[in-house]
Amino acid sequence: MTGRRPPEGSPATAEMESLYPFLYAGESDLDRVMEEVRRSTVAKAREIVDLRRVVCERDAGKLWACAREMAGRFATGGRLLTFGNGGSSTDAQEMATLFLNPGAGARPLPAFGLASDTAVLTALSNDVGVEVIFSRQVAAFGRRQDIAVALSTSGSSENLLRALAEASHRGLLTIGIAGYDGGKMAELADLDYLFVAPSGSVHRIQEAQTTIYHTLWELTLMALAEGG
Amino acid sequence: MSRPATANPARPGPGASTVTEIISRREAPIRDLADHAGEVAAACHAMAVRFHRGGKLLVFGTGTESTDALHVAVEFVHPVIVGMRALPAVSLTTDVATLTGLAEREGMPGIFAHQIRVLGEPSDIAIGICADDLSESVLAGLTAAHDMSMLTIALAGGDDPVTHPAVDHVITAGSRDPRVVKEVHVTTYHLLWELVHVFFSQPGVLSPGAVA
Numbered sequence: 001m002t003g004r005r006p007p008e009g010s011p012a013t014a015e016m017e018s019l020y021p022f023l024y025a026g027e028s029d030l031d032r033v034m035e036e037v038r039r040s041t042v043a044k045a046r047e048i049v050d051l052r053r054v055v056c057e058r059d060a061g062k063l064w065a066c067a068r069e070m071a072g073r074f075a076t077g078g079r080l081l082t083f084g085n086g087g088s089s090t091d092a093q094e095m096a097t098l099f100l101n102p103g104a105g106a107r108p109l110p111a112f113g114l115a116s117d118t119a120v121l122t123a124l125s126n127d128v129g130v131e132v133i134f135s136r137q138v139a140a141f142g143r144r145q146d147i148a149v150a151l152s153t154s155g156s157s158e159n160l161l162r163a164l165a166e167a168s169h170r171g172l173l174t175i176g177i178a179g180y181d182g183g184k185m186a187e188l189a190d191l192d193y194l195f196v197a198p199s200g201s202v203h204r205i206q207e208a209q210t211t212i213y214h215t216l217w218e219l220t221l222m223a224l225a226e227g228g
Numbered sequence: 229m230s231r232p233a234t235a236n237p238a239r240p241g242p243g244a245s246t247v248t249e250i251i252s253r254r255e256a257p258i259r260d261l262a263d264h265a266g267e268v269a270a271a272c273h274a275m276a277v278r279f280h281r282g283g284k285l286l287v288f289g290t291g292t293e294s295t296d297a298l299h300v301a302v303e304f305v306h307p308v309i310v311g312m313r314a315l316p317a318v319s320l321t322t323d324v325a326t327l328t329g330l331a332e333r334e335g336m337p338g339i340f341a342h343q344i345r346v347l348g349e350p351s352d353i354a355i356g357i358c359a360d361d362l363s364e365s366v367l368a369g370l371t372a373a374h375d376m377s378m379l380t381i382a383l384a385g386g387d388d389p390v391t392h393p394a395v396d397h398v399i400t401a402g403s404r405d406p407r408v409v410k411e412v413h414v415t416t417y418h419l420l421w422e423l424v425h426v427f428f429s430q431p432g433v434l435s436p437g438a439v440a
Contacts, residue, residue, distance in 0.1 A: 041265035
């Protein structure tokens with residue numbers, strides 16, 4: 001059907017389409033695109049199942065070890081600090097509220113999402129720069145017993161690397177959740193744990209990362225219950 | 229700098245087999261989403277038609293789903309794939325002044341419906357997100373949107389498919405674990421974004437003559 005359309009950007013295109021929509025659409029075209037879209041959905045579902053299996057095979061033992069350390073921090077008064085940019089900021093906020101307000105009788109644990117306070121974020125961005133929006137918050141209220149979790153699909157966001165460095169310097173447990181090959185997070189010598197969703201798709205990476213922090217939460221509660 | 233010790237470093241834990249069980253729990257609900265690919269495609273086509281006519285997306289949910297609403301909005305406004313067109317989308321979960329004001333004065337059920345009635349237009353799209361059955365505030369928001377002739381879409385969760393007369397398209401994640409439902413929802417809204425753009429690349433299928 002592409003062949004039947006005037007060139008993109010042609011000034012006549014929009015007008016022609018609005019006047020003669022039947023020239024540009026046919027039922028068979030729609031059926032074909034619907035089928036293409038349906039097949040794409042099935043393929044994406046298969047991709048994410050496979051990616052989660054890879055994460056599990058690589059990191060099952062590390063997830064449990066990390067969760068036990070997190071439980072140890074919470075048991076001695078530590079708090080969770082989470083941060084990320086863009087879509088990952090929403091994951092950071094979800095992770096924080098999952099610990100803080102899990103519902104269904106699960107034990108609530110202290111957690112702060114560092115991407116939620118617009119006053120702090122815009123003040124730091126405007127006065128200093130976006131590269132310090134998380135590190136300054138870690139410096140202001142991070143404590144030695146706390147846990148810092150940085151979420152990034154690239155693994156290379158400057159403001160996350162700075163916040164992780166600040167957290168390491170202060171003795172926090174530092175956890176990176178990244179995609180691709182881990183990016184610059186994979187080069188950090190001081191990072192305690194790095195979990196990588198090895199995919200080239202930002203969307204599949206985010207979906208696997210959600211599973212990674214949900215699993216850390218579930219295991220942390222298990223470890224805390226086990227430790228009394 | 230020295231670090232605090234782990235609570236019980238020597239105690240053996242459930243370990244890798246538990247992690248395997250947790251992760252494999254995710255597989256059936258994602259396969260179930262693939263089995264309902266036709267419904268996802270129909271919702272995307274309806275969304276693309278609305279965007280094509282100048283509509284905007286209003287998205288909402290409570291609790292952890294409020295962060296999904298943020299994610300959906302940023303996905304459409306600032307696509308992760310460079311060069312893709314920005315589409316108008318707003319999360320109704322960011323304005324804490326309005327949300328707490330409404331909750332205090334009128335109670336939780338009206339927090340989204342009020343915003344829909346004042347900010348929404350008939351050509352718009354409303355997406356409500358709930359980890360289980362539709363909550364009172366999300367359903368009220370979708371009902372207000374439906375009453376204004378907006379396109380209404382719900383992402384829900386649970387063992388049984390959710391239906392409601394005010395909702396044009398419901399995609400139900402087949403799990404009772406809210407964490408697993410959330411993960412299916414993330415995949416679902418990534419698909420909604422991607423497939424809306426597939427329809428946009430074929431503008432002929434968005435004209436009034438094309439009916440799914």
